[in-house]
Amino acid sequence: MIPPGGEVQKGQRPFWPPGGEGQEGRRPSWPPEALLGYLLLAVLLAAWEAAARMGALPADLLPPASAVLGELWRLAVSGELWRQGGATLGRSLAGFAAGGLLGSALGFCCGAFPRFGRACRVTVEFLRPMPSVALVPIGILFLGLGFGLCVAVAGFACAWPAYVAALAGAGAAGPQLRDTARVYGLSPGETLFFVRLPAAAPQVLSGLRVALAVAVAVTVTTEMAASPNGLGSFILESSLARRPEAMYAGIAAVGLLGWGLGAGFTVLRDRALGWMPRGGRR
Amino acid sequence: MLRIERLAKSYAGHNGAASACALAEVSFSVPRGGFVSLLGPSGCGKSTLLQCVCGLLAPSHGRVLLDDREVTGPPPEMALIFQNASASLFPWMTVAGNIRFVLRRKPGSKKDKEAVAAKALADVGLAAFAGHYPWQLSGGMQQRAALARGLAYGADVLLLDEPFASVDAQTREELEDLLAGVAASQAKTVLFVTHDIDEAVYLSDAVTVLTPAPARVAAVIPVDLPRPRDQVAAREDRRFLDARKTIHALLRH
Numbered sequence: 001m002i003p004p005g006g007e008v009q010k011g012q013r014p015f016w017p018p019g020g021e022g023q024e025g026r027r028p029s030w031p032p033e034a035l036l037g038y039l040l041l042a043v044l045l046a047a048w049e050a051a052a053r054m055g056a057l058p059a060d061l062l063p064p065a066s067a068v069l070g071e072l073w074r075l076a077v078s079g080e081l082w083r084q085g086g087a088t089l090g091r092s093l094a095g096f097a098a099g100g101l102l103g104s105a106l107g108f109c110c111g112a113f114p115r116f117g118r119a120c121r122v123t124v125e126f127l128r129p130m131p132s133v134a135l136v137p138i139g140i141l142f143l144g145l146g147f148g149l150c151v152a153v154a155g156f157a158c159a160w161p162a163y164v165a166a167l168a169g170a171g172a173a174g175p176q177l178r179d180t181a182r183v184y185g186l187s188p189g190e191t192l193f194f195v196r197l198p199a200a201a202p203q204v205l206s207g208l209r210v211a212l213a214v215a216v217a218v219t220v221t222t223e224m225a226a227s228p229n230g231l232g233s234f235i236l237e238s239s240l241a242r243r244p245e246a247m248y249a250g251i252a253a254v255g256l257l258g259w260g261l262g263a264g265f266t267v268l269r270d271r272a273l274g275w276m277p278r279g280g281r282r
Numbered sequence: 283m284l285r286i287e288r289l290a291k292s293y294a295g296h297n298g299a300a301s302a303c304a305l306a307e308v309s310f311s312v313p314r315g316g317f318v319s320l321l322g323p324s325g326c327g328k329s330t331l332l333q334c335v336c337g338l339l340a341p342s343h344g345r346v347l348l349d350d351r352e353v354t355g356p357p358p359e360m361a362l363i364f365q366n367a368s369a370s371l372f373p374w375m376t377v378a379g380n381i382r383f384v385l386r387r388k389p390g391s392k393k394d395k396e397a398v399a400a401k402a403l404a405d406v407g408l409a410a411f412a413g414h415y416p417w418q419l420s421g422g423m424q425q426r427a428a429l430a431r432g433l434a435y436g437a438d439v440l441l442l443d444e445p446f447a448s449v450d451a452q453t454r455e456e457l458e459d460l461l462a463g464v465a466a467s468q469a470k471t472v473l474f475v476t477h478d479i480d481e482a483v484y485l486s487d488a489v490t491v492l493t494p495a496p497a498r499v500a501a502v503i504p505v506d507l508p509r510p511r512d513q514v515a516a517r518e519d520r521r522f523l524d525a526r527k528t529i530h531a532l533l534r535h
Contacts, residue, residue, distance in 0.1 A: 174369055176364055176366065176369040176370050177369060177370060177372070179333075179338055179362070179364075179370075180362075180364070180370045180372075182338060182355075182356050183336060183338065183356045183360070183361065183362045184356075184361070184383075184384040184431075184435060185356065185358055185384075185387055194383070195372065198372075198374045199373075199374070201374070275373065275374045275375070275376075275415050276373075276374075276417075277417050
């Protein structure tokens with residue numbers, strides 16, 4: 001762009017645009033955008049390591065970060081991490097698929113069909129605050145220990161965030177959008193499927209993102225209470241066996257699992273919502 | 283021919299409140315290929331009337347006849363363009379996608395429909411924006427896209443609910459001329475709701491003036507200005523000024 005008032009001399013800041021905020025005028029930032037999110041984590045790990053090395057932390061309760069990472073590496077090499085993590089991953093995903101789907105469908109139907117919504121409301125509000133772990137004893141009676149139990153409890157827990165988001169999402173297609181559909185000859189069924197459902201998608205997907213994290217957390221909790229294997233069980237057993245490195249390594253593995261699933265989900269969600277302005281996705 | 287016969291609409295009151303009467307008794311007609319504006323004070327029931335005309339709302343009394351057939355639901359010969367295009371364009375579809383979507387029930391191959399969509403977008407000057415999403419367009423361009431969708435739908439009758447109320451003055455003049463042009467060249471029958479006297483007179487063959495709510499027809503003012511009209515010359519014409527003055531007097535009380 002040629003600024004009003006003449007050419008820009010080499011090395012001189014252009015007075016237009018104001019502030020020199022042109023495309024090429026922006027200073028490279030430090031740290032680079034891609035690494036910004038990892039900086040805080042690195043600082044916390046370094047502080048932990050330093051505190052442990054200086055003897056500020058009791059080694060039998062909180063070993064240094066490097067020891068925990070080393071244990072995580074050993075567990076990965078021995079295959080233990082993949083066995084336990086794989087069990088947790090499978091249960092989390094199965095619980096998420098069942099609970100997320102049922103919760104979203106129920107929420108959307110409750111929002112789209114007000115009479116159905118009123119019929120369901122009391123029951124839903126009774127079940128929704130129920131702590132999922134309270135269902136473990138019932139689950140044990142019906143399903144025994146292991147896969148089915150974890151999937152059922154995780155599915156129950158993660159259905160509710162999906163339900164709440166889909167309930168709100170069902171109203172996202174405003175009256176004018178629905179009138180537009182009617183004017184252009186869409187039947188009520190077509191309007192539901194081609195207008196209300198896609199309009200609800202951003203909120204439904206936000207709810208599912210929360211549900212995914214809940215599924216992982218509740219699977220691990222259920223494994224602690226009632227499973228012979230999985231990361232939850234591994235963490236609890238390591239604690240009882242006084243193996244803090246292994247316990248913290250298990251906890252770190254849960255964090256990594258949740259982070260990886262969340263990142264993967266975000267990629268899929270952004271692909272599905274490619275039509276939205278970038279700032280509109282959360 | 284679009285005939286509105288003794289149309290009345292009252293809304294049931296909420297929580298025991300008395301029912302509210304929006305339209306007392308409204309009768310007028312729009313001849314085939316004619317351009318009629320509906321003008322009335324704010325809140326007089328213009329939008330309610332338009333919703334009854336296109337079959338979105340059932341009237342309490344009276345009826346709407348389109349070519350002597352009673353309108354009971356949105357007929358395929360009508361398209362309604364809303365005031366706020368950003369709330370009536372499907373945001374997850376591109377501009378061309380919005381048009382193709384309303385054509386899905388129409389006969390014809392996919393290729394034909396794409397041609398229809400492309401033609402409608404060219405007619406409103408949006409040919410280069412077919413692949414854009416509505417949020418990427420300005421308010422005026424969104425309104426053009428909504429108009430293109432109505433044109434592509436093939437409706438003979440266009441109903442417009444204050445379509446240019448939320449765009450700036452310059453864009454508004456452009457859109458007025460665009461609408462007048464396509465209405466003339468495609469022989470559309472237009473019922474145009476507005477609260478702007480100048481806009482109503484500039485665009486219309488006749489202006490139907492409504493009373494405050496509950497609405498009745500106060501008067502029908504014919505505007506016999508030659509077409510095509512020019513934004514500057516038409517507004518200086520004696521006939522324009524006379525119509526404007528008459529309508530102003532009607533709306534005063």
